[in-house]
Amino acid sequence: MTGTYVDLKTEKFLQWLEATPGFKISEKISLVNSSEGQFGRFLIAKELINRGEVLFEVPRDRLFNVLNCSLSQDGAIREKLVSSVGHWEGLVLALLHEIKLVGPESKWWAYLQVLPESGGMETLMYWSDEESGMLRPSSIIDRIGRHEAQEMYKRIMSLSNELGLTEFESTTWDEFVDAASVIMAYSFDVEVIQAQKPVRKKTTTGNDDFEDEDAEAGTVKTDGYSKSMVPLADMLNADTHLCNAHLIHSKKFLKMKAIADIPAGDQIYNFYGEHANAELLRRYGYVEWGGSKYDTAEIPLRAIVQATAEYTGASLDLVRRILNVLNESSKIEEFLESEPLVLNGYDCGVDGTISPECITVLQILVAILALPDVNSFDDAVLENRLLKTTQIGLQLVNGSRITVSVVHLWKRIVNLHLEAYPSHAFREVTPDHFQLKGNELRQQMAQCVLESEIRCLQNCFLSIERDMNLLRDSTILNMLQKRTIDDSNGSNPEPPTKRIKN
Structure with missing residues (x-):
């Protein structure tokens, strides 16, 4: 090379x-x-x-973690880091202590010197708002995690004071971001040998989201693994x-x-x-210029709402009301075994795979909106009709069947979302990206991300017809009407399979 x-x-x-x-x-x-x-x-x-x-x-004794770091030489602090401090907070404290206070005397100093320098990474935490804006309409903008990082910074400053580490009072936001970003990009989750039996199972390799980590609030002692460099x-x-x-x-x-x-x-x-x-x-500050093997694009719920209203002629308020009842109904929640169908967005894979929850929601929408006088349903009637529609919709989707209207609606949704992407994202990234730095590099990486997402949407545009068997729209209406008649006669047919098959 x-x-x-x-x-x-x-x-x-x-x-x-x-x-x-x-x-x-x-x-x-x-x-x-x-x-x-x-x-x-x-x-x-x-x-x-x-x-x-x-x-x-x-x-193992040369892994850098809260078990081996200089900070844990104090027995009381070590016990705190292992037993009651979260994985992220503990390793950030350990890394900052090693770099800022131990310095060249650290036994890991030669290793720490080959980690990225301050500001030397391209992860989205380092992008300005203007630079992040180049990624629109990608949903990744909503997952950068600045607010969560700020909350963690506050917790770490409070924790350092609680541990009596007054030298951490001078730790700046930028220093924290550098340490947390290095950990996100470089750390592994390593099982602790002879550790206390973990309360939750955790993968032993790979990196986690530090905002997700806080939600779990696990420790080395409870989880049986240590986030390690x-x-x-x-x-x-x-x-x-x-x-x-x-x-x-x-x-x-x-x-x-x-x-x-x-x-x-x-x-x-x-x-x-x-x-x-x-x-x-x-997470890591790089892209695969030819696209990741696992590329996805997210269809936002708002695009589904808008396209459904346009396709069916229903009002936006009615579509939102239907989705709200579908999401809030305790009857439907019980039937779905607390596995929600209504999400903020739905993934479309580069291999043409569409989230089954998305297909099910579309089937429910086109079916319920085809019912006469749906506008006049009160909440109780709408909930009951939606429960029946959900049961039938799941039965169809689990059997790889959908009605023709779902295909037409899906194509409208994809086209609507594609319109949100800038025109330059439909062009291939130029081959000079290896020589670019700074804003020019970030501009090219943003375009690469958008291009990858467009490829996913385009691949999923036709895959729904390829992968599903199509039924006439009258089929589901007849099923709904039959079930309504059966219910009114007091019969109780066997409910369809509840879980969505992936």
Whole structure:
């Protein structure tokens, strides 16, 4: 691979690894830096690596987490970090303490020096409002998490005071963002050996959303895992299409293994999870220029409301009322076993997969709005009719059947949402992105995200006809009328399957 070099920090980091007892690294790999701007440091194969070969081993005592950090040398603080402090808050405190206070005396100093410098990442937390606006109409804008991050910053400042760590009083918002962003992009969830039996199950690899983490409020002691920085493992780039290595957890080591043959000169790629390009950008600060294998676009509920009103001729208020009853009815909630159908948005996959909840909602809408005098239904009548329509709608969708009107409505919804995307997003990203920096790079990444979402919408435009069997609209009306007659005669037919089949 061209455009690579080994800088002084990388050399010192490699020397630190080699001097670490128990650390092992294959002679077949090399850690290099990229002169092309976006790759950063990464691993390449110096010669052919066979599937199953161990690339390196990291001893557990060299993971950076609340169990091993300098801050936990104080027994009382360690117990607090393990037993009552959330994963994110604990690791942010530990990382800030190591960088700001321990400094060059830290045994992890050589490792900390190869982590991104302040402001050196492209995650969405660093984007200005104007730059974030380039991502409209992507729903990722609503998931950047600035408010949640601000709340966490307040909690960490309060926690540091509670622990008597007065030196944290000078910690700025920017320093917190740097630490939290590095943790989001670089940390792994690592099972704690001989830990207390976890209350909740948790995946042992991968990164979490720090705003979601707060909602769970778990700790190392209750969850049985520790959010950890894994030296060298976090130097691997990731690619949903090219992943050829995987981190394996054992009792004493974390091992990176090849899961495919890797030719000499090829980059070694990890896997960060089934994330769309928008989510890769938000969490890790990069995009896959050809699109993620797991790209999705979200159809917002407001687009469904507007398109349904236009297609059926119903008023916006009536459509909203129907959705509100569908969402708030205790009868329908009981039938659905508390699994809601009405969501703020619905995913469309690059493979043409449409959220089954979305298809079911559309079937319910076109069916209920086709009933005579639906405008005059009071809440009780509307609720009962919606319950019957929901039962039939689920029965149809679970059997891969929908009525023709659902197809027409779906196409109108997709076209309406596509109109919200800027015209430039329908053009391919130019190939010079490797040389771009700053706002120009962010502009190209935003366009790449939008292009990925457009591809998802276009692929889903026709997939509903491909994947579902079509029925005449009169079919569901006849079923509804028959069920109404059966109910009035006192019969109680067997209800259809409740759960949605994915």
